[in-house]
Amino acid sequence: MTTGTGDGLVWLDTPAFPEAARTALADTQLRGNLRRATGTIRDKRLAVTGELADWEQLRAAGAALKRRTLRHLDCYLVELEESVTRAGGTVHWAADADQANRIVTELVRAAGADEVVKVKSMATQEIGLNEALAEAGIAAYETDLAELIVQLGGDRPSHILVPAIHRNRGEIQGIFRREMAAWGRPAPEGLTDEPRALAEAARLHLREKFLRARVAVSGANFAIAGTGTVGVVESEGNGRMCLTLPQTLITVMGIEKVLPAWSDLEVFLQLLPRSSTGERMNPYTSTWTGRTPGDGPQDFHLVLLDNGRTATLADTVGRQALACIRCSACLNVCPVYERTGGHAYGSVYPGPIGAVLTPQLAGVDKAPSLPFASTLCGACYDACPVKINIPEVLAHLRAEVVESKRRSHRAPTPEALVMRAAAAALATPRRLSAAQRSARLGSHLLARKGRIGRLPGPLRAWSDSRDSPQPPAETFHAWWRRTHPGETRSGESR
Amino acid sequence: MRVALFITCFNDTLYPETGKAVVRLLERLGHTVEFPADQTCCGQMHFNTGYRPEATPLARRFAEVFAGYDAVVSPSASCTGMVRDSHELLTGSRPPQVYELSEFLVDVLGVTDVGAYFPHRVTYHPTCHSLRMLRVGDRPLRLLRAVKGIDLVELPAADSCCGFGGTFALKNAGTSAAMLADKADCVLRTGAEVLSAADNSCLMHIGGGLSRIRSGVRTLHLAEILAATEGDAR
Numbered sequence: 001m002t003t004g005t006g007d008g009l010v011w012l013d014t015p016a017f018p019e020a021a022r023t024a025l026a027d028t029q030l031r032g033n034l035r036r037a038t039g040t041i042r043d044k045r046l047a048v049t050g051e052l053a054d055w056e057q058l059r060a061a062g063a064a065l066k067r068r069t070l071r072h073l074d075c076y077l078v079e080l081e082e083s084v085t086r087a088g089g090t091v092h093w094a095a096d097a098d099q100a101n102r103i104v105t106e107l108v109r110a111a112g113a114d115e116v117v118k119v120k121s122m123a124t125q126e127i128g129l130n131e132a133l134a135e136a137g138i139a140a141y142e143t144d145l146a147e148l149i150v151q152l153g154g155d156r157p158s159h160i161l162v163p164a165i166h167r168n169r170g171e172i173q174g175i176f177r178r179e180m181a182a183w184g185r186p187a188p189e190g191l192t193d194e195p196r197a198l199a200e201a202a203r204l205h206l207r208e209k210f211l212r213a214r215v216a217v218s219g220a221n222f223a224i225a226g227t228g229t230v231g232v233v234e235s236e237g238n239g240r241m242c243l244t245l246p247q248t249l250i251t252v253m254g255i256e257k258v259l260p261a262w263s264d265l266e267v268f269l270q271l272l273p274r275s276s277t278g279e280r281m282n283p284y285t286s287t288w289t290g291r292t293p294g295d296g297p298q299d300f301h302l303v304l305l306d307n308g309r310t311a312t313l314a315d316t317v318g319r320q321a322l323a324c325i326r327c328s329a330c331l332n333v334c335p336v337y338e339r340t341g342g343h344a345y346g347s348v349y350p351g352p353i354g355a356v357l358t359p360q361l362a363g364v365d366k367a368p369s370l371p372f373a374s375t376l377c378g379a380c381y382d383a384c385p386v387k388i389n390i391p392e393v394l395a396h397l398r399a400e401v402v403e404s405k406r407r408s409h410r411a412p413t414p415e416a417l418v419m420r421a422a423a424a425a426l427a428t429p430r431r432l433s434a435a436q437r438s439a440r441l442g443s444h445l446l447a448r449k450g451r452i453g454r455l456p457g458p459l460r461a462w463s464d465s466r467d468s469p470q471p472p473a474e475t476f477h478a479w480w481r482r483t484h485p486g487e488t489r490s491g492e493s494r
Numbered sequence: 495m496r497v498a499l500f501i502t503c504f505n506d507t508l509y510p511e512t513g514k515a516v517v518r519l520l521e522r523l524g525h526t527v528e529f530p531a532d533q534t535c536c537g538q539m540h541f542n543t544g545y546r547p548e549a550t551p552l553a554r555r556f557a558e559v560f561a562g563y564d565a566v567v568s569p570s571a572s573c574t575g576m577v578r579d580s581h582e583l584l585t586g587s588r589p590p591q592v593y594e595l596s597e598f599l600v601d602v603l604g605v606t607d608v609g610a611y612f613p614h615r616v617t618y619h620p621t622c623h624s625l626r627m628l629r630v631g632d633r634p635l636r637l638l639r640a641v642k643g644i645d646l647v648e649l650p651a652a653d654s655c656c657g658f659g660g661t662f663a664l665k666n667a668g669t670s671a672a673m674l675a676d677k678a679d680c681v682l683r684t685g686a687e688v689l690s691a692a693d694n695s696c697l698m699h700i701g702g703g704l705s706r707i708r709s710g711v712r713t714l715h716l717a718e719i720l721a722a723t724e725g726d727a728r
């Protein structure tokens with residue numbers, strides 16, 4: 001029995017992105033699963049966002065609301081704490097993952113429990129809560145269907161919304177049959193790979209846990225500063241079971257999830273389901289305000305998690321990543337994610353948003369290959385319901401990675417040397433033309449019938465799957481000089 | 495109107511024919527083009543790979559070389575995007591007004607029928623930077639539809655990235671090649687003889703893949719199709 005999903009922000013055993021991606025690219029089953037799944041969600045999203053005449057205004061409103069809230073985050077967080085406390089809840093502040101895990105562990109112990117049921121939550125995966133609870137002898141049961149599949153499979157999530165997107169029905173059937181017994185109620189005899197049968201097996205398995213649990217742990221999609229209301233948006237209703245049945249509810253929420261007022265939900269409850277599952281409305285939206293005597297959990301704790309967020313907020317370009325509402329639209333449209341899947345990113349936050357969020361929350365040195373795991377094609381920016389300019393942040397973080405290498409390496413990296421040489425060659429037309437001459441000479445040795453098959457050195461990676469053109473005898477500069485004599489405005493440097 | 499051509503270092507070195515086509519086309523439309531000989535590079539590769547201190551002098555040089563022109567036209571969507579979106583960040587001042595070729599023709603000159611003749615089956619890849627950075631929309635297609643003799647066929651999944659991404663193709667060669675293979679498949683499904691785009695860098699990448707599999711499909715920059723006339727067809 002493994003401890004299950006999500007073991008922290010950065011997975012230390014995952015190699016740099018290009019290498020991790022190689023494994024995924026070689027797995028044709030995985031690529032097929034991903035292509036089908038992302039393709040389906042993509043089409044659904046386009047259909048339900050296209051049908052709203054004011055979709056672009058909604059996006060603009062979402063972006064503006066989030067950015068404004070982030071600018072005044074300190075005020076809204078204090079207001080939230082006051083509101084939650086007034087409503088009978090208790091607010092805890094956690095500067096990092098360790099603190100948050102300690103707080104939750106102590107709360108579970110204080111409730112006298114040795115197990116918790118969990119609502120799907122990115123924040124608790126980010127801090128590696130399940131692993132921390134396991135160390136303290138507390139079992140954490142994931143109740144979201146896809147999280148359950150990941151947990152039972154001893155696997156890791158590969159998508160924000162559909163953590164088991166890399167699995168198909170047959171694989172899920174196998175996991176249920178093999179693993180369910182070790183965690184509780186075993187899979188029914190003769191379980192097939194029919195979606196209905198799989199869902200029913202999960203229902204029976206989970207029902208036992210819901211009815212027994214005394215403590216639930218959840219994340220939150222939003223919390224309203226003005227009222228102290230916390231909310232979770234989901235599709236299955238398993239979250240609502242967790243949020244209503246146990247006596248104690250502990251919610252771990254990143255500090256950036258606060259919203260000023262109830263009325264702001266008008267925007268986000270439209271943006272989120274349409275962008276994430278491609279539905280007009282999600283089946284379950286649960287909200288609770290502190291404690292309601294005689295109804296639902298009688299003990300409510302809200303753990304507000306920083307874990308790198310205030311540092312991210314200090315970066316005027318990078319902070320927009322904190323506006324993310326975790327809809328996963330950017331993953332579903334990303335051509336890189338579609339080929340590599342989520343595991344290659346080595347983080348609970350995969351895909352385009354992961355490539356900008358993970359290095360910021362953990363520090364660029366902890367995930368230096370992620371900002372480069374993109375062609376900067378811009379599909380993510382177009383899809384994002386809160387208009388996070390992911391390509392802009394990627395380019396910004398690339399500069400930080402390069403700077404940090406410059407600072408920490410005494411000798412320049414080979415790439416830095418090439419870049420420096422290229423910059424020198426491009427500094428004036430005369431130097432450029434000298435470089436072009438040597439490239440042309442070199443290419444003569446490699447070319448056959450005007451095309452170059454194999455290139456040497458680092459360019460091998462290019463020529464493994466592509467031919468290259470042979471540079472023509474005359475550059476454009478030279479042609480212009482020859483055909484427009486006198487019209488060439490010559491400068492100092494030539 | 496003083497119009498300058500920004501050829502880009504990449505086209506200068508590998509695809510001078512594209513630059514000649516731009517000159518031929520604009521002259522045919524009655525405009526003279528100047529070519530400031532001190533131009534080199536917009537700094538895109540350095541900027542996108544994280545080498546900002548190296549990109550900055552290139553952006554500064556660009557501003558100096560192209561100061562004083564009413565418009566700069568460039569046969570590269572990604573270099574145009576680099577100047578428009580990122581030069582100010584590097585230099586601290588507004589860059590010269592640069593147009594990608596299709597923008598210049600449709601928006602500035604107000605033409606869609608440029609009097610071209612190109613009797614071939616063509617499919618068009620609207621590169622990511624044309625689509626999502628410059629938002630050129632269907633301008634290139636409007637220009638191509640007006641070309642006489644052309645058999646323009648729609649490219650399936652046209653708006654998906656081809657996997658080039660500059661140094662991405664080297665740093666993440668495996669992923670880049672997987673994306674390339676899918677793009678090449680889509681091109682082959684059209685049965686086109688010619689694949690066109692507004693950026694030779696994407697075309698070099700896709701064309702390199704098409705050549706490796708001996709597909710027989712040629713790649714040709716949009717400018718070269720628009721510059722072609724009945725006189726060129728033997």
Ligand code: SF4
Nearest residue numbers: 324325327328330384
């Ligand atoms: S970055 Fe935007 S598109 Fe991606 S998950 Fe966050 S909100 Fe959704």
